[in-house]
Amino acid sequence: MNITIVGPGAIGSLWAIKLLKAGHNVSLWSRSSETATDLSLDEQTSLSFSNNNIEKLSASDLVIVTVKAWQVKEATTPLLQYLDPDTILMFMHNGMGAVDEIATQIDAHPVVLATTTQAAFKPDRNSASHTGLGQTQLGAFNLQGQQCTFLVDVLEHALPTVNWNPEIKTALWTKLAINCAINPLTGLEQVKNGDLSEPRFSKTLAAIIEELTHVMQAEGISCSFDELETNVNKVIQATAKNNSSMKQDMFYQRKTEIDFITGHLIKTALKHQIEVPTNQKLFAMVKERENSWNHQD
Known part of the structure; x- marks a missing residue:
């Protein structure tokens, strides 16, 4: 799949690296003005990601938003103009209520909510550590999101364990x-x-x-x-x-x-x-x- 990770903090970087290693085309979207970012996980060899590339964003099948809850609105809304209505939006952050604030703007897309107990830490901009194994649960935010159960396999292959929870x-x-x-x-x-x-x-x-x-x-x-x-x-x-x-x-x-x-x-x-x-x-x-x-x- 073509996947864009919005907000490559600790959790975003962890998923970016794991999904790239699982064979997906992964690009990043961040506040940095750089066009490419190198990331390494647990002191392994660095991997290179393109950053803030509108073409890659437009071609995305899946956009995973891993910013802080209070940044969800400002990070997501400017990107919507570049996305196909079929592009799946997945929100993975602490807290609740942030997605509700933009519900009407994103309703054309399949929207999935995710919660994870995977733990990660980012000691500096270009490296991340996987500090604790956990599990990730996905569930539908809207009607179209209910068609996205296949994402369990996509994410499970990259970073287990992943489950679909109808009671998200x-x-x-x-x-x-x-x-x-x-x-x-x-x-x-x-x-x-x-x-x-x-x-x-x-x-x-x-x-x-x-x-x-x-x-x-x-x-x-x-x-x-x-x-x-x-x-x-x-x-x-x-x-x-x-x-x-x-x-x-x-x-x-x-x-x-x-x-x-x-x-x-x-x-x-x-x-x-x-x-x-x-x-x-x-x-x-x-x-x-x-x-x-x-x-x-």
Whole structure:
């Protein structure tokens, strides 16, 4: 397939390299003005990718958007004029709500949502490390997206394990719940994920999960407090040594994805008239910290 990766950060670079090695024609689209980019994975030989090539973008069968949630709109909309209506758009990012913002503009395309627990890190512009094996779930965002189950084979061949999830909304909410529990706390406290298992965080985590359970149930997602808590604790243990993306963003004083993580939860809670004071407080604290920095990049 002809594939364009929009936003070759850590996850985007990982998929670009894996898909190229699996035999696909892969090009990149990024904020860089360079026409070619070399990427290496886990210190192996560098591979060369064309960057910001309109011809290759127009010829794409699949465009995978791997930018931050708050960049989805500005990264995607300028590209639509070059794409055939048959081009599949796949969005792979943390949080929820970003694709809804551009739903009417992309509705001519088959649209697929993806969530992955593959972990990657980019120590510098031209190299990436695959820091943790995980699984990737795909699901349809719109009617045309339902025809795209074959993408499981395409992605599975490049970087297993990949599954099609007809209930992708449940998978996204489960990931969102984990992000709501881990990201704001690790960002505000500047601690690693594993530190959240300390007793000083248990009360706050329980309150976050309690609020999430009510909102998810109101959204028609079958879940219980115990299930969610077990899930969150599992991820805290499994990623104990990791720095969350929000921790890193806040350390470097970069804009965070809080609007599309805890912000999405708060918006949904409001719709159902459910009180979420703990999440609201954490959201306000992260926003306050963001606003205190002089720059927003």
